[in-house]
Amino acid sequence: MAVLVVAEHDNASLKDATHKVVSAAQKMGGDVDVLVAGHNAGAAAQAAAKIAGVRKVLHADGASLDHQIAEPMQALIAPLTAGYDAVLFAATTTGKNVAPRVAAKLDVMQISGVTGIEGADTFVRPIYAGNAMLTVKSRDPKKVLTVQPTAFAAAGEGGSASIETIPAPDGPFKSAFEREEIVKLDRPELTGAKRVVSGGRALGSAEEFHRVLEPLADKLGAAIGASRAAVDAGYAPNDYQVGQTGKVVAPELYVAIGISGAIQHLAGMKDSKVIVAINKDEEAPIFQIADFGLVADYKTAVPELLAALEKAGV
């Protein structure tokens, strides 16, 4: 049994999601190799080699892999799977984009957003916005999964795997990168953050969203998230969206401010360890899952909270 984990990285650095997918792969049993596909991604490959328990790192480097676009990624990965029983991706926008494409090429039914591994062929995943948990057994000869990183502990450091260089595909391909607008953040990344402060429609404008949430997030060393309503209204960028169709987070502390708690939102945060809700409607569904519900107007509650945290020496 051998499992290939496709690393999540931005060429410069390896994302923690990779460590979590490696630990999911270890639950399947057998040898675990990591593929780093990128451009000038040597540092990410080095970092992957240090993950505890990794047998070998495959490093494919070339211009075609610069942005990990689906077509070249498929061209690279589908043939590589010959040597593996399973290929695991993180359930990120990159993994979700590429994994089904690889699976279809292999004539395999892909399994999305896996949160539990019960053996080499049996997997648990949420369906219906996490309102039901589905356990499936795959009959396919190879397994192709996307893994929900928040559901697995990160594999440790201390490994010293060998790095094997393999060629990047050269195409031609029918899709080309044009440009990107990547939001540069001075705070922790949403999906890996230990604390998250999220705002909803109640905030009313982009200025208010940032004016209210940033000081609190700074104080807590938290990432900032948002409901769909806040993103649709332009208060926050798209990649702040937490939920069924956005990002899934499971921090130690999740603070929901002016968010009603629609099931689609809960799907992305209900596995947080401690949930705080600040909402002026005591009937808001978010209170049903909150450990600490505060029925209050955020306009007074958030400044008070900042002061109280200050006083408590946080």
Added chain:
Amino acid sequence: MKVLVPVKRVLDYNLKVRVKPDGSGVDLSNLKMSMNPFDEIAVEEAVRHKEGAPNLPNSHYKAGAVTEIVAVSIGPEQAQETIRTALAMGADRGVLVKADADLEPLAVAKILKGIVEAEQPQLVILGKQAIDDDSNQTGQMLAALLDWPQATFASKLELTNGRASVTREVDGGLQTLAVELPAIVTTDLRLNEPRYASLPNIMKAKKKPIDMKTPADYGVDAAPRLAVVKVAEPPKRQGGAKVKTVDELVAGLKAAGVI
């Protein structure tokens, strides 16, 4: 240019899901079914590229970029209603592939490949995700089976001379790809706001044609690859506790060890 839009009939997004006590699945009996919300966005996008969007300021939609829209659904007889909704929004005709069981994305993608080969569209616009199975696979699989380029999670789609420029919602922000046509695009929430069909258009939709097909017409073996072991309720979260003051909240967070 002809556009194909696959539309899935799913449990309405407002409804609460009940897991069957025997763990065999989710109870859908007598519940309202609707078009998958991402597919409404896909239909709307195709219609805007056909009709233009003169009421939108600085619109990049040009009337006539799309000339024909075919809505496809794979599912039970009642999936006809989902196709009718697409026709009422502005699609021109429909194809219903009758299949009883919930087909897996791989089987759906194979059937769609057959339809693409028969219809020869330049573009297929799918939803990024069906809100029942939450798979987020079908578009990418179809792209692989056809060897077409793909641009998933689209928040903007521009069509110009045989190419599409697609802005995608990715972790970290936005990415824009240029893809050659024919291509696969999947929709994200910010692509557009779908219209409600007007009553006259709902009436007109009743006269638009729907072809009836089966998976066998496309030579597809739709047998499932995944065996359902069980469907269970998610672990229940103990919540509902309230605090009266901010000080009480901070004390509680301290006691819980999270600050």
